Amino acid sequence: MNTLKRYLGIIWMLLGPASIVYAIWNAALELSPNAKTPPTQETYTFWIIIIAIFVPIAIGISLMGYYAWHGDYDHLDEERGVPE
Amino acid sequence: MPSTPTNLTTVEKKTIRTVILASSVGTLIEWYDFYIFGALASIISTKFFPSINPTAAYLSVLATFAAGFVVRPFGALVFGRLGDLVGRKYTFLLTLIIMGGSTFAIGLVPGYTTIGAAAPITVLILRLLQGLALGGEYGGAATYVAEHSPGHQRGYYTSWIQTTATLGLFLALGVILLTRNSLQLEAFNDWGWRIPFLISIFLIAISIYIRLRMNESPLFQKIKEEGTISKNPIKESFAHRANMKMVLLALFGATMGQGVVWYTGQFYALSFIEKTCNIEFVEARNIILIALVLATPLFIFFGWLSDRIGRKAIMMTGMMLAIITYRPIYKTMYHISDVAQKQEVAQSTTNPNNETTVILKSYADNTTYKETIKNISSPKPSVTKEVNLGTRSYWLMILLIFIQVVYVTMVYGPIAAFLVEIFPTRIRYSSMSLPYHIGNGIFGGLTPYIATRLTTHLDDPFAGLWWTIAIAGLCFIIGMIYMSNKIDENVAD
Numbered sequence: 001m002n003t004l005k006r007y008l009g010i011i012w013m014l015l016g017p018a019s020i021v022y023a024i025w026n027a028a029l030e031l032s033p034n035a036k037t038p039p040t041q042e043t044y045t046f047w048i049i050i051i052a053i054f055v056p057i058a059i060g061i062s063l064m065g066y067y068a069w070h071g072d073y074d075h076l077d078e079e080r081g082v083p084e
Numbered sequence: 085m086p087s088t089p090t091n092l093t094t095v096e097k098k099t100i101r102t103v104i105l106a107s108s109v110g111t112l113i114e115w116y117d118f119y120i121f122g123a124l125a126s127i128i129s130t131k132f133f134p135s136i137n138p139t140a141a142y143l144s145v146l147a148t149f150a151a152g153f154v155v156r157p158f159g160a161l162v163f164g165r166l167g168d169l170v171g172r173k174y175t176f177l178l179t180l181i182i183m184g185g186s187t188f189a190i191g192l193v194p195g196y197t198t199i200g201a202a203a204p205i206t207v208l209i210l211r212l213l214q215g216l217a218l219g220g221e222y223g224g225a226a227t228y229v230a231e232h233s234p235g236h237q238r239g240y241y242t243s244w245i246q247t248t249a250t251l252g253l254f255l256a257l258g259v260i261l262l263t264r265n266s267l268q269l270e271a272f273n274d275w276g277w278r279i280p281f282l283i284s285i286f287l288i289a290i291s292i293y294i295r296l297r298m299n300e301s302p303l304f305q306k307i308k309e310e311g312t313i314s315k316n317p318i319k320e321s322f323a324h325r326a327n328m329k330m331v332l333l334a335l336f337g338a339t340m341g342q343g344v345v346w347y348t349g350q351f352y353a354l355s356f357i358e359k360t361c362n363i364e365f366v367e368a369r370n371i372i373l374i375a376l377v378l379a380t381p382l383f384i385f386f387g388w389l390s391d392r393i394g395r396k397a398i399m400m401t402g403m404m405l406a407i408i409t410y411r412p413i414y415k416t417m418y419h420i421s422d423v424a425q426k427q428e429v430a431q432s433t434t435n436p437n438n439e440t441t442v443i444l445k446s447y448a449d450n451t452t453y454k455e456t457i458k459n460i461s462s463p464k465p466s467v468t469k470e471v472n473l474g475t476r477s478y479w480l481m482i483l484l485i486f487i488q489v490v491y492v493t494m495v496y497g498p499i500a501a502f503l504v505e506i507f508p509t510r511i512r513y514s515s516m517s518l519p520y521h522i523g524n525g526i527f528g529g530l531t532p533y534i535a536t537r538l539t540t541h542l543d544d545p546f547a548g549l550w551w552t553i554a555i556a557g558l559c560f561i562i563g564m565i566y567m568s569n570k571i572d573e574n575v576a577d
Contacts, residue, residue, distance in 0.1 A: 001565070004565060005566060008565065012336075046533075046537065049154065053530075057522065060332055060335065061332075063328075063332060064329070064332040064562075067325070067332070072329045073329065073333065073566045077568045077570055
């Protein structure tokens with residue numbers, strides 16, 4: 001299980017930047033003057049809020065991946081809690 | 085009481101009941117204050133934010149959509165820090181005063197026609213204060229109850245706090261409906277809508293009175309006497325790797341999925357049956373309210389069960405069931421309200437005036453359909469569709485919403501105990517508040533908005549569910565692989 005936790009850490013590390021790129025790409029498409037539906041004030045508000053909020057969260061999941069890759073989550077059962 | 089007790093005496097049982105009452109009443113009132121703004125948003129926007137002024141309209145969008153939810157994590161940081169420095173009791177007393185004061189003040193703000201742009205700016209500031217206060221309240225109440233509870237019943241006792249969000253919604257809808265029914269529509273729209281805001285001051289006064297009589301949390305009192313209170317809770321919570329890894333795990337392995345399941349079951353479901361299924365306004369609310377009434381006791385049940393089989397087991401089961409069944413549930417909801425699938429038995433068309441046509445249809449299962457077309461001579465006539473379900477379909481719809489609320493009770497009932505147990509006393513308030521409010525305020529709070537946007541953009545009535553399924557799915561994987569199901573009975577660390 002610890003090996004799985006560590007290797008999945010790489011996926012979480014990559015998921016952060018991938019989701020930022022995906023959000024920015026979609027924002028650019030929707031806010032482009034050539035967009036299928038012309039952008040309105042609501043479109044700008046939506047993307048400003050989404051990017052401002054989710055970029056720090058995406059950085060957070062990358063950080064969690066980094067911790068997982070370094071084995072920080074390997075021994076949670078021993079660190080805290082008592083057997084049921 | 086230096087550590088959490090294991091067997092309660094009669095006096096201790098009475099104390100814990102008072103603790104739960106004091107915490108729950110305050111938290112319930114804070115939820116009430118938070119919800120009345122949303123429930124009266126359409127009236128508020130006409131009073132404070134005239135659509136002809138683009139800046140004011142922009143502020144309206146920010147105030148009604150973003151401010152209340154997005155600011156919650158900041159409230160968690162501000163009041164979490166305070167709670168770990170000066171104590172739980174005075175901090176969540178402060179959040180109560182801020183919430184009550186801002187709600188009462190919203191009821192007093194003159195409209196745009198009287199004070200111009202100052203009206204939307206004042207309302208936006210007050211809404212920000214409401215969000216900040218809510219961000220500080222929950223962590224304090226959950227911590228306070230948990231630190232009084234015996235280890236083997238922490239899930240049960242903290243689950244009472246978990247019912248307050250749903251009960252706050254009931255109270256808000258109840259007070260609004262009562263005020264609305266006591267007044268003429270014109271009077272309600274003119275000044276009556278202020279009453280639910282103004283009476284908040286009485287509710288807050290009662291809650292402050294109850295809370296002032298309470299003592300500080302025994303665990304916080306102990307570390308205060310020992311001089312081991314954190315000097316910088318924010319730094320300890322989020323700059324120390326050993327604790328930050330748990331904050332991230334709490335967010336990505338629990339609260340993120342819990343937030344989207346909660347807001348899908350209680351809020352997006354209402355939006356879906358009203359806007360996509362065209363269920364009539366009052367009937368849609370009745371369906372949700374009945375399902376909520378029936379399912380609310382399950383918050384307590386799953387809190388109690390989590391003391392026996394672990395928090396993770398219940399939360400992950402709830403999340404998994406939601407992921408697997410959301411699409412079939414929503415497809416059935418759509419199907420039972422789709423009049424094209426029903427056998428029509430009667431139809432009539434009336435023209436109350438030259439500009440309006442009303443089409444009434446009834447179906448073999450007693451479902452009725454009303455289509456009102458206004459401004460028929462204009463290039464874009466407005467069409468309103470209202471469906472009132474037949475008895476069988478009506479109860480089937482309630483059952484489908486009830487199932488979703490059961491998932492809510494599974495993921496939400498044990499979460500307070502889970503969060504309390506993974507963080508140490510000295511930084512518990514700060515550490516648990518942030519992941520809770522990012523999970524619920526951001527991932528959950530934005531669910532109806534993002535889901536509705538996906539549905540519109542992809543032109544698929546079920547596309548909005550992919551947001552919930554993707555977030556809950558990711559959270560389920562992380563939670564299953566990384567989280568422990570062991571119960572930490574001693575939280576006096």
